[in-house]
Amino acid sequence: MLSYCRKEKVFIFRNFFSITVCIFALPALYLTHCRSAWMALLFCTVYLLIQRFSSSVRRRWIIRYTFLLIIFLGCFFYFYKPGSVHGRILIWKVTTQMIKEKPIGGFGPNGFITEYMNYQGDYLKTQDSKGDKQFADNNHYVYNEPLRWMVEYGLAGLILYIGIVYAILSFKPKGVSSLSAKMICVSALIWGLFSYPSHAYPILVIMTMAMAEMANHQRESLICISPQWHIYHKIFVCTIIVVQSYLLVQMYGCHQTLFQIIQRNATDKSEEAIADLSQLEAAMKDERIFWIHYCRILSESRQYNLLLKKIAHWERLYPSTHTYILKGEALRGVGKMKEAEESFWTAHYMVPSRQKARYKLALLYNQEGRLSEAMQLANEILTEKVKIYGFETYEIHRNLRQIFGNKHFYSP
Template sequence: MKYIHIPTFIIFGVSIFCISTAHFELANAIQYCWTGTFVILILTYSLSMACMGKRIMLPKDKIMKTVCVLGIIEILYSIIQLFGFVPNNFHYAYFSGSLNNPAIFGMLLSFCTPIAVYYAVRTVGAEQMTWKAMAMAFGVFVILSDSRTAILASICGIAIILRMEVNPLRKFICDRRYRLIGITCVIIALIALYVYKRYSADGRVLIWMVSMEMIKDKPWFGWGFDGYVAQYMNYQADYLTAHPDSPFVLLADETQNPFNEFLHVALIYGIPCAVAFVFVTLWTIWHIYAKVKEHKSVLLCTVCVLVVWFMFSYPLNIPFVWLIILFMFLSTITRTVKPPMPKLCMTLVQTTGFACMYSLYVTGAHDIRKLCLQERATNHCDEEIMKEYEEIYKEYYDDYMFIYNYGALLHLRGEYKKSLEVLNAGKKYLSDYNMMLLIGDDYQKLKQYDLAIASYKRAGEMIPSRYLPLYYRMELYLETGDMEKAYEIANMIINKKNKIKESKLNQQIINKAKECLNY
């Protein structure tokens, strides 16, 4: 226990282990509120102390060791999960730990791995053996997470630690010949990681290309906080419609994030903000290298691990990453200068902190209320539930998840006209493949067939590789007795190219198309 920082263990631990299979989204909302609360409190307290000319002396050593201990607990949890003793939150992989995606599991361990290597280099005896074993465990499970970004981030972090902490290796790297060999190995590793999941990598290239089209249209001020969710799928549909022979047609899928934080900032806030974000990142690396003395290598490698994740994923959406960024911020403050008018500065800091806490409370209460209602509707959707949905619709009209769930419930209850009103009004806040299918089905139930076909076509343009939009069109033509068009769509289904043609659902649709042709 002497190596563990109890506040870090509790705050960081809840941030990664607040889980519930039965109440998955609700647990996530609590996780966000929990982490956000402590980030605001710690930052407000630290800045208040800075206004008084004081600086918090963080127990950096114990904090980093505590994070590694939590990483080991996460590994043990994933092992138990692998044998089925605890539920898996991600059904497309053997384990994801307490997190909802194996890539996020790999993200956590990619921060732990260089820290373990750092202590393995700087300690001796039994303690060194312990850290070596931990580093190996982290490395193995980073690979098992099957996340290329986690592997690349870990390699970069370890390389920085070894470069700065191991003197013989430092001299070895400085040799021009060996440096060339190292660069060649890095290039080969990057190519190997690309080839390993080529379709996934190419899919991200498509996302980046479409995102650039969005940035071109609003380069200075961006699309707003939820602008990506509101517009991306429409842009993807337009891009793929304009390039029907593109190799990306088979790779397109749903997404609510561009998998690049620099691009995301440019999308939602504009290019100037993205440039400022890049500048702050580069300045942080320079500041640590030039000014920070204590734990310089491990702080530098942590920033570089973050940068790798910034380039290929969405770490700013992950609560425990906020704590890591807060730790980096407080650790890189080398000196404190007492500002002029310290009392006024402290008042401003505390007022801002209070405003942030109030905003977090309002947002958290908003989300938890919505999710509780959603869970009640899932268990038993009666008139009382629907009345409550209707009462709060005016308050949640711009919440895209609420809009989709409300529209879907109305559809299930046969209130197709009302469902259409809600979903069509929500198009400005959400462009979504599933919502377009739902709108099409509403139109079909109301016998507005032309509008139904248009909606199904739009869904198919958003994700051309999917079979469902064609299947629904075929069923509509069968319903209206237009056999010629039904046969045409059935032939399109049978001859359709798809990288996951063997899936059970796709095979069922193909069999239905064959039955249609034999009708």
């Protein structure tokens, strides 16, 4: 429609449309409470202002005011959510321990997700800092993309990441579309220093489109395919698209079946759900959501021997306190008390501020007749300051008081 309008009208309409989008987008951005996104917007605005003014004096003043604004925002962001800041610092400290262990090759794709909680448990087990233990939680995000690349791909990953950053920053826009594409990528880079854009599918899609637009303006830098290989290139790409589409359709069908099984499990017998889930094992062996639901259904049906075999997949893909508490309950159910105790302690060291693992230990000690240790844990749980008091915490405290009585507990 705009192609039939005069250039002056197109320019006016484009400005009006841009202002309208900003009016509606800025309140929505504030309501996200995402400080990393706010910081990304600030950097992009400053970059555009620097590009807008050719005077070196004005550019210096923009940089000075920006530096002061960053200091102010840094203080504001800290006091806005201080717990979040301390939590990220803890995550980065644990992540550096992971990098020290495998600095060259890394832990491989998804290595952070599969290994971080184990390292956090080991780190907090040897630390006396109450602050770190209070801010720790089940976490599978690094909140810093350069660190994630180093954890998963080692030194080669860091070099590749620096190369991507250099390619984006050195790109010279030739119009509004290419400038917008560059700003999208720069925003994602800034956001990635404090958050996890690689785990947000819409952001990945938008970044892919933006980088495709940037590549479209760099055709002279691309390697040209000789005419005789052009047809083979098309066949190869089409084959990849067809195969990937088929695999996606198959996986979508498996997820839909899994959802139906979970929905039916509330009313059907667990045996039927377990039989249906066992048929999905081969197709969903690397899907953590599958193993989480599978293990929970096995726990509800008290099939502990089978659960201990299957929960190894959950440990491999997505370890957390829930994993080891469920494993400890299964070990306790088959009479392996020593292994159950170790599993509960592993869950506790991962997130010391949570009380469920220690609650399970108190019940285990009480069952074994180790009353003094059980009483010590119960006293600790009932008298300490709770990070988040919810229904689960209420049930834990109520059950402990019913089992051990109120008169034994005192504040240290």
